[in-house]
Amino acid sequence: MTWRKGFLRKANSVTIFTTVVSKNQSLLNGVEAGNANPRDIRPEDYELIDSLSDKLRHLINYAILAPSTHNTQPWLFRVSDKSIEVLADRSRALAVIDPDDKGLAISCGAASGMLAIALSAVGFQFHVAHLPDSYEPDLVSRFRITDQVKPEADWKDTLTKIRLRRSVRAGFKNEALSDSSLLHLQLSERYDDCHLKWVDSVEQEKHVLDAILKTEKDRQFDKHYLRENASWINPIRVRSRDGIPANVGKMPSLSQLWAPAISFNEQNERITRLSIVETMGNRPIQWVRAGFTMANALIHSSKTGLSSAIVHHPLYIPEIQSKMESVLTHGYTAQILLRFGHAEHAPSTPRRSLVEVMMHPGFRH
Numbered sequence: 001m002t003w004r005k006g007f008l009r010k011a012n013s014v015t016i017f018t019t020v021v022s023k024n025q026s027l028l029n030g031v032e033a034g035n036a037n038p039r040d041i042r043p044e045d046y047e048l049i050d051s052l053s054d055k056l057r058h059l060i061n062y063a064i065l066a067p068s069t070h071n072t073q074p075w076l077f078r079v080s081d082k083s084i085e086v087l088a089d090r091s092r093a094l095a096v097i098d099p100d101d102k103g104l105a106i107s108c109g110a111a112s113g114m115l116a117i118a119l120s121a122v123g124f125q126f127h128v129a130h131l132p133d134s135y136e137p138d139l140v141s142r143f144r145i146t147d148q149v150k151p152e153a154d155w156k157d158t159l160t161k162i163r164l165r166r167s168v169r170a171g172f173k174n175e176a177l178s179d180s181s182l183l184h185l186q187l188s189e190r191y192d193d194c195h196l197k198w199v200d201s202v203e204q205e206k207h208v209l210d211a212i213l214k215t216e217k218d219r220q221f222d223k224h225y226l227r228e229n230a231s232w233i234n235p236i237r238v239r240s241r242d243g244i245p246a247n248v249g250k251m252p253s254l255s256q257l258w259a260p261a262i263s264f265n266e267q268n269e270r271i272t273r274l275s276i277v278e279t280m281g282n283r284p285i286q287w288v289r290a291g292f293t294m295a296n297a298l299i300h301s302s303k304t305g306l307s308s309a310i311v312h313h314p315l316y317i318p319e320i321q322s323k324m325e326s327v328l329t330h331g332y333t334a335q336i337l338l339r340f341g342h343a344e345h346a347p348s349t350p351r352r353s354l355v356e357v358m359m360h361p362g363f364r365h
């Protein structure tokens with residue numbers, strides 16, 4: 001219960017009154033105002049909203065829960081009548097580790113992907129266009145709502161999966177993967193030039209992971225890299241709603257999560273599986289599609305009880321891309337590596353609230 005003070009204005013006087021409001025009511029008010037922590041949003045909150053634009057606005061909370069590089073959350077949103085736009089917020093770019101804004105574009109693609117999953121779950125049909133306006137390069141995705149049908153049967157579960165997803169940081173459990181969990185991970189392909197590719201052979205997997213691990217050593221001496229990391233992965237910054245605070249656990253070192261040795265347990269059962277989001281072409285449009293595809297893989301895998309770890313930055317290194325050629329589809333570029341397995345439910349990274357990421361509807365760059 002929380003106490004709330006209010007003012008009643010009569011002709012010439014002001015009366016102060018105090019009411020008791022339930023926690024649910026105060027949360028709901030926060031949800032409506034867009035001040036709520038997106039992590040606290042429940043599927044039931046959606047059912048209480050009447051107007052179309054308020055529903056669309058509310059569903060942006062699920063986009064905000066997408067993964068992003070160093071949890072920078074480099075996105076903004078614009079909602080108008082029957083449309084939602086996802087925009088890149090380049091003030092949150094990571095100049096050292098992500099000089100071309102590739103990770104930023106992937107993150108915005110992931111936010112668009114989470115939004116698409118949430119919209120579909122509650123029954124919205126839509127067209128989505130990526131980078132639709134060459135005069136506005138920061139406009140990453142534009143969703144146009146075309147119809148509203150019945151919610152999917154498991155819509156509440158889907159929204160809850162988005163809310164509870166988090167990147168694995170403390171390592172995977174020793175639990176064997178079942179065949180059925182892997183079968184469910186076959187995603188329907190949305191794009192001709194971007195898809196999820198499984199790394200099937202053990203030799204290929206070792207080849208990729210060994211190459212990735214080599215990058216870790218070199219970066220320990222790069223002071224620009226270390227400084228940028230320190231500004232986002234900061235144990236002191238407990239209260240801010242971005243970055244990776246101390247209570248979530250340190251960013252895992254590459255060797256903790258990406259060592260080839262963690263693919264099998266002592267019984268020689270497979271406990272993790274590796275996949276690559278690969279694209280034909282290596283331009284912003286493919287980066288956005290890679291993020292979108294990743295979001296689908298993350299939520300589909302969580303529906304089978306799997307958790308996931310993401311790595312991207314080592315793939316910038318041309319030497320690594322060339323080492324991976326034998327694993328990739330001919331002519332494709334690796335954009336993201338995903339590792340799936342069972343993991344303990346980890347503490348969550350923070351998120352900014354809806355009001356902090358909304359752009360004025362009329363604003364153009």
Ligand SMILES: Cc1cc2nc3c(=O)[nH]c(=O)nc-3n(C[C@H](O)[C@H](O)[C@H](O)COP(=O)(O)O)c2cc1C
Pocket residue numbers: 065066067068069070071103104106107110165166167168243244251252310311312313348349
């Ligand atoms: C493009 C991209 C690259 C990422 N690279 C890494 C990485 O190299 N290592 C890592 O531990 N996490 C990586 N992550 C995961 C982010 O750190 C994580 O999404 C962010 O801190 C938010 O936490 P959450 O995913 O648990 O919500 C990456 C995420 C994205 C979208």
